Amino acid sequence: MHFSPITVIIADPRTITRNGLAKTLESIQEIQVIATTACSNELVCFCDRHQPDIILISANLPGVNSMKSYRHITEEFPGIPVIIVADDNDAETIIATKTAGEFAWLYTSATEEKIVSTIQAVHEG
Secondary structure (H helix, E strand, O other): OOOOOEEEEEEOOOHHHHHHHHHHHHOOOOEEEEEEEOOHHHHHHHHHHHOOOEEEEEOOOOOOOOHHHHHHHHHHOOOOOEEEEEOOOOHHHHHHHHHHOOOEEEEOOOOHHHHHHHHHHHHHO
16 A cells, blocks of 8 residues: 655754754655755745645744744645744744644654654644
8 A cells, every 4th residue: 555645844944953853754754855945935936836735834934933924824825734843932933823723833842753743633634
């Protein structure tokens, strides 16, 4: 039986975070990272080109630093769920995310198991 992995684009301005997350997910058979970027404009291009299953987007991504900006991404690509990745001390983003109710979120300190389970849960709806 053949299965299609969950395709993911990672958008984070910090190289070490972006590459570390991609490297972590490489070992997970059910998930395929299809692009990474540090730029919100490039993120839009990658989403248009690749139509990923999920976007993992940093709360610190330049040009995408408010709930309005996250909503723009989801309006432009309504079929692609967004998981916001916030720093552990970024309570403002997490509170806004919970209040909006339309985004999943992870802390940058999340374990591999938490990252994978969140991606799977978001993919399953």
